[in-house]
Amino acid sequence: MTQAPATPKNGRRRHDREIIALAVPxxxxxxxxxxxxxxxxxxxxxxGTPQLAGLGIAAALxxxxxxxxxFLAYATTAAVARRVGAGDLPAAIRQGMDGIWLALLLGxxxxxxxxxxAPWLVDAFGASxxxxxxxxxxxxxxxLGIPAMLVVLAATGVLRGLQDTRTxxxxxxxxxxxxxxxxVTLVYGAGLGIAGSAWGTVIAQAGMAAxxxxxxxxxxxxxGASLRPDAAGIRASARAGVPLLIRTLSLRAVLMIATxxxxxxxxxxxxxxxxxxxLWSLTAFALDAIAIAGQxxxxxxxxxxxxxxxxxxxxxxxxxxxxxxxxLGVLIVLAxxxxxxxxxxxxxxxxxxxxxxxxxxxxxxxxxxxxxxxGVLMGAGDGRYLAWAMLVTLAVFAPVALLVPSxxxxxxxxxxxxxxxxxxxxITLWLRTRSGRWIxxxxxx
Numbered sequence: 001m002t003q004a005p006a007t008p009k010n011g012r013r014r015h016d017r018e019i020i021a022l023a024v025p026x027x028x029x030x031x032x033x034x035x036x037x038x039x040x041x042x043x044x045x046x047x048g049t050p051q052l053a054g055l056g057i058a059a060a061l062x063x064x065x066x067x068x069x070x071f072l073a074y075a076t077t078a079a080v081a082r083r084v085g086a087g088d089l090p091a092a093i094r095q096g097m098d099g100i101w102l103a104l105l106l107g108x109x110x111x112x113x114x115x116x117x118a119p120w121l122v123d124a125f126g127a128s129x130x131x132x133x134x135x136x137x138x139x140x141x142x143x144l145g146i147p148a149m150l151v152v153l154a155a156t157g158v159l160r161g162l163q164d165t166r167t168x169x170x171x172x173x174x175x176x177x178x179x180x181x182x183x184v185t186l187v188y189g190a191g192l193g194i195a196g197s198a199w200g201t202v203i204a205q206a207g208m209a210a211x212x213x214x215x216x217x218x219x220x221x222x223x224g225a226s227l228r229p230d231a232a233g234i235r236a237s238a239r240a241g242v243p244l245l246i247r248t249l250s251l252r253a254v255l256m257i258a259t260x261x262x263x264x265x266x267x268x269x270x271x272x273x274x275x276x277x278x279l280w281s282l283t284a285f286a287l288d289a290i291a292i293a294g295q296x297x298x299x300x301x302x303x304x305x306x307x308x309x310x311x312x313x314x315x316x317x318x319x320x321x322x323x324x325x326x327x328l329g330v331l332i333v334l335a336x337x338x339x340x341x342x343x344x345x346x347x348x349x350x351x352x353x354x355x356x357x358x359x360x361x362x363x364x365x366x367x368x369x370x371x372x373x374x375g376v377l378m379g380a381g382d383g384r385y386l387a388w389a390m391l392v393t394l395a396v397f398a399p400v401a402l403l404v405p406s407x408x409x410x411x412x413x414x415x416x417x418x419x420x421x422x423x424x425x426x427i428t429l430w431l432r433t434r435s436g437r438w439i440x441x442x443x444x445x
Contacts, residue, residue, distance in 0.1 A: 015316040019293045025165040027289035029156070029172040036179055036204070037063070040197050043183040051194045054134025057127050058198075062142055065110060066149050067252065071244035071383075072103050073157035077295045078381045079240065079444075080161025085303025086443035093225040096158030096216060098233035102241075103154035105234070107147025114143045134194050141198035148202070148209035155212030160296050162219075171211050179204035243383035250390040254397055254421055261401050261414055268346075269411045272353040275343045276415065280360055283328045287368055290320055291375025298379030305441040310380075314433060317372045325368025332361040356415040363419040366426055373429035380438040381445035389428035397421040 037059050045052045076099035083092035114121070122135045156168045182203055186196030220227050255277075262273035294317050301310035332339075336357055340350055377386055401417045404410075432438055 012316055015297075015313050016320075018297055018313075019290065019317060019320055022160075022163065022165045022293035022296055023289040025169040026160070026292040027286060029165065029168040030285045030288060030292075035176050036201060039176070039180045039183055040201060043187050044194055044197050047187070047193060050128075050130040051134045053128065053131035054136075055138055055194060055197070057122060057125050057131065057135040058139040058142060061121055061125065061139060062146075064252070065114070065146065066153070068245065068248060069103075069106060069150055070153060070248055071241040072099055072106075072150055072153040073160070074244050074295065074378050075099070075237065075240040075381075075383065076154055076157030077160040077292070078299045078379050079237070080158055081163070081296050081299025081379060082303035082381070082445070083443050084162060085300035085306070087304075088443060089219075090223045090225040091443065092161065093158070093216065093220045093223055094230075094233065095237075096154070096161065097220065097225065097227055098230060098237045099154040099157060100151055100213075100216065101229045102234050102237045103150035104147055107150040110146050110150075111143055114146070115140060118143065138194050138198045141195060142201060145202035145205040148205040151209040152205065152212060155209070155216055158216055159212075160292060161299065163296055163300065165292070165296075167215060171208050174211070175204045175208040178207055240381070240383060243387035244378070246387040247383070247390040250387075250394045253394055254418075257398055257401050258414060258418060261404055262411060264405045265410060265414070268348050268352050269414075271344065271346070271349050272356065272411055273414070275340070275349075275353055276356055276360060276411075278343075279332065279339065279357070283332075283360075283364060283367070284371070286328060287321065287324060287371035288375075290317060290324060290368075291371045291378070293317070294372055294375030295379035298376050299381070302380060302439065302441050303443055307439055307441060310439060314373075314376050317376065318369055321368035321370075321372035322365050323368070325365035328368070329361040329364035332357065332364070352411050355412045359412060359415040359419060363422055366419070366422045370422055370425045370429060373426075373433055377429065377432060377438050380440065382432070382438045385432055385438070389425065389432070392428060393421055393424045396424050 040055060040059065041052065044055045076096055079095045079099075080092045083089070083095055118139045119132075119136050122132050122139060125135075127135050152171075159165070159167050179200055182200030183197050186192050186200050187194070188196075190196055192199065217227060219225075259270075259273065259277070262270045294314075297313050297317075298310055301307075301313060336354070340353060340357075344350060344353070374386065377383075397417060397420065400420060401414060404413045404417060407413075
């Protein structure tokens with residue numbers, strides 16, 4: 001009996017099932033990471049204000065360092081997914097091991113550089129005399145966990161490429177729980193203070209890395225993939241990661257410029273800006289979950305030489321991005337009476353915050369498409385274009401944002417500049433996807 005051809009409706013349903021199966025667990029895993037810092041803050045906060053201030057400085061430095069290497073997850077996801085699509089699981093896992101070895105090498109380098117420079121880094125961050133000793137203590141201990149953090153990034157990329165986002169969710173939940181228990185036990189039970197919080201996080205991160213390695217090693221043995229470091233493979237992983245590193249640094253520069261401009265506007269504006277930025281980051285997690293699904297799905301289709309499937313999946317994910325952006329925008333508007341009082345009771349901050357918050361709400365559909373297309377091009381291994389596109393975006397955003405204070409603009413004007421930044425990203429990403437040049441099929445790009 002001849003099988004009926006798939007209808008467009010059936011195709012959409014298939015893509016929807018894939019997106020949901022990958023994006024929902026990915027969102028849970030993404031949210032779990034910032035909860036580490038929240039738990040540390042809640043536990044250390046009861047030790048005193050200087051300890052909490054020191055934690056804030058050290059955590060900011062650590063998160064900045066780790067976020068720079070997020071390409072370990074993105075590049076590995078795309079490369080592994082291609083080989084999965086090509087039906088070569090041993091090569092997929094071998095590619096993932098190259099990423100993990102690269103993570104270990106980078107982690108060792110960061111430890112060697114950051115350990116002796118910890119006091120200087122804390123001082124450069126502007127820590128007060130009372131907070132600095134606590135920041136240095138927390139930073140020096142937590143630096144030891146950076147190799148494990150980077151392994152977690154790379155191994156997460158391996159599993160995403162293998163179309164598995166559930167295992168990272170389970171590991172993240174276990175790591176969060178262990179971190180909470182260890183923090184309370186070591187800070188108060190063992191009386192180690194802020195050092196106990198740092199050790200708790202290091203142990204939890206090491207446990208997460210070990211759990212990932214068990215899963216990956218088990219898969220390697222099952223499919224006969226080598227676990228030994230391969231110099232050529234590690235170099236290839238590093239080359240693939242360089243453009244994504246440039247993209248990430250450019251994006252971090254955008255956020256730093258925005259914060260610096262808000263600080264120049266005054267205390268009220270910077271306070272309101274930080275509140276909006278926290279909400280913006282939360283919505284970014286939701287949209288990034290769809291982008292992660294895009295990386296895995298697009299990489300698999302291209303690896304399977306299925307150009308039509310890749311285009312259809314891209315189109316459907318854009319629809320998801322628009323829909324999720326609209327929903328998030330509406331939620332921001334509806335939830336603002338509940339959200340704003342959680343962060344401030346200052347009427348001046350509230351008055352400054354509200355119009356800028358509405359700008360963020362309006363821009364969510366744009367952000368939804370941007371995140372999706374970003375994920376699609378990452379899944380296609382189109383890192384070089386993403387790097388150039390983000391540099392162009394930075395070049396447009398920086399002068400506009402820096403002119404806001406001199407032209408008498410306030411926080412709302414700054415967030416319109418942020419919306420312009422997202423619009424430029426949308427244009428550059430849309431032009432690339434429309435051109436079709438991102439579509440390169442095969443097990444490697």
